Amino acid sequence: MNLLIKGGRVIDPSQGIDETMDILIADGVILELGKGLGSPEGFQVIDASGLLVTPGLIDMHVHLRDPGLEYKEDIATGSRAAAAGGFTSVACMPNTSPVIDNKAVASYVVNKAMSEALVNVFPVGAITKGSKGESLAEMGDLKEAGCVAVSDDGKPVCSTELMRRALEYAKGVGITVISHSEDLALVGEGVMNEGFVSTELGLKGIPWAAEDIAVAREVYLAEFAGAPVHIAHISTVGSARIIRNAKARGVKVTCETAPHYFTLTDEAVRGYNTNAKMNPPLRSDADVAAMKAGLADGTIDAIATDHAPHHLDEKDVEFNLALNGIVGLETSLPLSLKLVEEGVLDLKGLVSVMSCNPAKILGIDRGTLRAGAVADVTIIDPAKEWDVDAAKLESKSKNSPFIGWKVKGKAVYTVVKGQVVYQA
Amino acid sequence: MGFRHKDIIALKDLNKEEIQLLLDTADSLSEINRRDIKKVPTLRGKTVINLFYEASTRTRTSFEIAAKRLSADAVNITASTSSVTKGETLSDTANNLLAMKPDIIVMRHSISGAHEYLAKRVSCSVINAGDGAHEHPSQGLLDMLTMRQKFGKLEGLKVAIVGDITHSRVARSDIYGLTTMGAHVFLAGPPTMMPIGIERLGNVTVCKDMREAVDQADVVMMLRIQLERQGKTLLPSMREYARYFGLNPAVLALAKKDAIVMHPGPINRGVELSSFVADCDQSHILKQVENGVAVRMAMLYHVCGGEPVE
Ligand SMILES: [Zn+2]
Ligand SMILES: [Zn+2]
Numbered sequence: 001m002n003l004l005i006k007g008g009r010v011i012d013p014s015q016g017i018d019e020t021m022d023i024l025i026a027d028g029v030i031l032e033l034g035k036g037l038g039s040p041e042g043f044q045v046i047d048a049s050g051l052l053v054t055p056g057l058i059d060m061h062v063h064l065r066d067p068g069l070e071y072k073e074d075i076a077t078g079s080r081a082a083a084a085g086g087f088t089s090v091a092c093m094p095n096t097s098p099v100i101d102n103k104a105v106a107s108y109v110v111n112k113a114m115s116e117a118l119v120n121v122f123p124v125g126a127i128t129k130g131s132k133g134e135s136l137a138e139m140g141d142l143k144e145a146g147c148v149a150v151s152d153d154g155k156p157v158c159s160t161e162l163m164r165r166a167l168e169y170a171k172g173v174g175i176t177v178i179s180h181s182e183d184l185a186l187v188g189e190g191v192m193n194e195g196f197v198s199t200e201l202g203l204k205g206i207p208w209a210a211e212d213i214a215v216a217r218e219v220y221l222a223e224f225a226g227a228p229v230h231i232a233h234i235s236t237v238g239s240a241r242i243i244r245n246a247k248a249r250g251v252k253v254t255c256e257t258a259p260h261y262f263t264l265t266d267e268a269v270r271g272y273n274t275n276a277k278m279n280p281p282l283r284s285d286a287d288v289a290a291m292k293a294g295l296a297d298g299t300i301d302a303i304a305t306d307h308a309p310h311h312l313d314e315k316d317v318e319f320n321l322a323l324n325g326i327v328g329l330e331t332s333l334p335l336s337l338k339l340v341e342e343g344v345l346d347l348k349g350l351v352s353v354m355s356c357n358p359a360k361i362l363g364i365d366r367g368t369l370r371a372g373a374v375a376d377v378t379i380i381d382p383a384k385e386w387d388v389d390a391a392k393l394e395s396k397s398k399n400s401p402f403i404g405w406k407v408k409g410k411a412v413y414t415v416v417k418g419q420v421v422y423q424a
Numbered sequence: 425m426g427f428r429h430k431d432i433i434a435l436k437d438l439n440k441e442e443i444q445l446l447l448d449t450a451d452s453l454s455e456i457n458r459r460d461i462k463k464v465p466t467l468r469g470k471t472v473i474n475l476f477y478e479a480s481t482r483t484r485t486s487f488e489i490a491a492k493r494l495s496a497d498a499v500n501i502t503a504s505t506s507s508v509t510k511g512e513t514l515s516d517t518a519n520n521l522l523a524m525k526p527d528i529i530v531m532r533h534s535i536s537g538a539h540e541y542l543a544k545r546v547s548c549s550v551i552n553a554g555d556g557a558h559e560h561p562s563q564g565l566l567d568m569l570t571m572r573q574k575f576g577k578l579e580g581l582k583v584a585i586v587g588d589i590t591h592s593r594v595a596r597s598d599i600y601g602l603t604t605m606g607a608h609v610f611l612a613g614p615p616t617m618m619p620i621g622i623e624r625l626g627n628v629t630v631c632k633d634m635r636e637a638v639d640q641a642d643v644v645m646m647l648r649i650q651l652e653r654q655g656k657t658l659l660p661s662m663r664e665y666a667r668y669f670g671l672n673p674a675v676l677a678l679a680k681k682d683a684i685v686m687h688p689g690p691i692n693r694g695v696e697l698s699s700f701v702a703d704c705d706q707s708h709i710l711k712q713v714e715n716g717v718a719v720r721m722a723m724l725y726h727v728c729g730g731e732p733v734e
Contacts, residue, residue, distance in 0.1 A: 194620060195620050195621065196620060196621030196624055198619070198620070199619035199621050199622055199625075200436075200596075200621075200625065201536055201537065201558060202536035202555070202556050202557035202558030202559070202593060202596060203536050203537070203556070203557075204557075205619075205620070271540065272537030272540055272541060313513075316515060317513055317514065317515070318514055318535040318537060318538045318541055319535065319536065319537045319541075320535045321535070
């Protein structure tokens with residue numbers, strides 16, 4: 001399909017663009033960006049006046065649960081949720097069953113995505129075999145099979161020595177290590193943030209120090225190894241401060257946070273709401289403010305959802321027994337657009353953290369509308385108000401604390417390789 | 425006024441009038457417990473299920489006696505965690521029990537919030553007999569009843585609570601109930617057992633030293649230390665705990681002359697309390713147990729929609 005996207009407000013930080021323009025797309029590639037482009041014969045024209053046109057959004061941290069846990073989500077449903085949320089690319093974590101720790105499983109994901117996914121699916125391989133934290137996975141093979149990063153997400157690499165070797169080895173392979181940072185001994189049997197709310201509810205708390213200490217370890221190891229490290233889902237004042245300081249002295253550290261960490265606090269757990277149970281846990285007002293400050297000053301490089309689908313039965317239980325995580329692909333954009341309304345980010349800044357920066361961190365040729373680039377484009381109506389309705393979510397799972405919220409801003413067209421894969 | 429709650433999950437949810445009502449009812453019902461024939465027909469034909477996920481002979485027996493003295497049919501179910509490991513969820517259990525049409529489910533559960541979960545899913549009344557480290561409302565009420573009987577009122581009392589506050593559902597219920605009724609609570613315990621923000625729960629002062637909390641107190645409430653749980657990282661030793669946070673005659677002497685000593689039981693003699701203190705005239709520990717039955721009768725009575733007893 002050939003496309004002409006006409007008259008939209010094009011925002012592309014990779015080229016420093018924020019102005020009303022047209023985009024011509026042919027054969028899955030961006031042909032031309034300009035004003036008053038004529039529409040050649042046979043091109044579909046999308047009138048984008050009043051809409052934002054951005055490089056396709058990238059969610060660098062999702063769980064697609066495929067292979068092995070398809071009752072929660074699979075590559076097809078997960079990619080539909082991504083497309084509906086305006087994402088043209090997702091990076092999926094390897095804590096599947098089996099774990100994506102070898103070429104065969106990585107190839108399965110790549111091949112299945114090729115035939116069933118609406119959006120680009122980039123697998124993340126495991127750091128260690130089986131994500132058991134005992135010995136390194138075959139990172140060279142994983143990269144060759146299409147993995148864009150390695151991570152034992154879901155748990156930290158507990159051995160500091162093994163993490164050192166992982167960073168060194170990954171640097172040689174040329175693949176990014178993504179750290180799920182927590183000190184498990186400090187987490188203990190904690191099920192929510194340790195603070196006034198956990199005291200009141202009588203639930204075991206997880207102290208912020210459990211995250212800060214682990215993030216500090218990764219920063220020092222990355223500095224020592226001279227290797228890059230990406231910290232997943234930061235949620236605390238301390239993490240942001242540690243990373244800000246590390247960046248200032250030249251450590252190659254990047255990080256992401258998720259919409260729930262700059263939108264909700266642990267107050268959301270009241271009523272023992274299992275849809276507010278996640279890891280890291282929802283924190284305090286000060287932490288929410290720190291996430292915004294970190295996004296505003298560039299300490300936080302990316303917004304990722306940590307889209308973690310779970311079946312209703314896994315959440316409809318006593319709080320301690322509920323699994324961690326929430327779905328996020330379809331609510332990320334409006335929650336993030338709120339940052340623009342609040343003046344935390346301008347639109348260019350928002351597109352940077354939701355597209356350009358994730359592409360750079362993962363080393364994928366996306367996140368730009370430059371002529372010649374793959375035509376992944378998201379067209380957003382920033383004024384569109386809608387209700388988050390469980391029945392209308394594309395994801396197989398509905399575990400979201402935002403169900404019932406009224407939100408503003410929606411992707412109205414999601415274009416992947418020049419094809420409209422979603423239209424509101 | 426009547427009692428407008430279907431369930432009693434937490435003293436946090438009850439206002440001054442409601443607590444007053446429960447205590448007044450308990451006071452009048454306690455007379456039944458001293459009769460020759462300890463039974464009234466008030467709840468005849470009602471079914472009470474005691475669903476205990478955690479062993480507690482004391483609380484379960486107390487609820488059972490309370491139900492029987494009101495002529496309700498009481499059934500005890502000890503739900504072992506094995507049914508959980510077999511895959512039966514609390515929701516399954518609730519549905520199965522509901523099919524038997526009980527009027528009240530009294531539950532003890534090791535997970536905080538389990539009662540809130542259950543109460544949302546069943547039409548019958550739910551009474552919390554202790555959930556995790558959250559609340560233990562019947563214990564809170566019987567503690568208050570014991571204090572009120574001694575001092576005639578709760579307003580203005582100085583109550584010291586000493587021990588493992590973090591893991592104590594008794595402490596939380598006592599704090600909510602007492603501060604709602606106008607008492608002032610002073611807490612003491614090792615810093616490893618003092619949770620963040622506890623002073624924000626009400627009229628609560630956290631003390632560094634146990635002596636500070638006990639000083640001029642009307643009531644000294646000692647909490648149970650769970651030897652098996654705290655041994656690992658929260659305390660160096662029981663010996664040291666007893667030395668700094670145990671109640672002995674010297675520390676008790678700091679309290680008011682007519683102060684009373686309380687403990688939710690079962691006590692570790694020589695740890696929270698010296699035997700001398702446990703058995704002294706100021707000890708109201710057995711009075712608490714006695715009041716437990718009356719308070720639980722009042723709770724059963726009011727969730728069943730009873731009118732105030734004259
Ligand atoms: Zn993680
Ligand atoms: Zn994750």
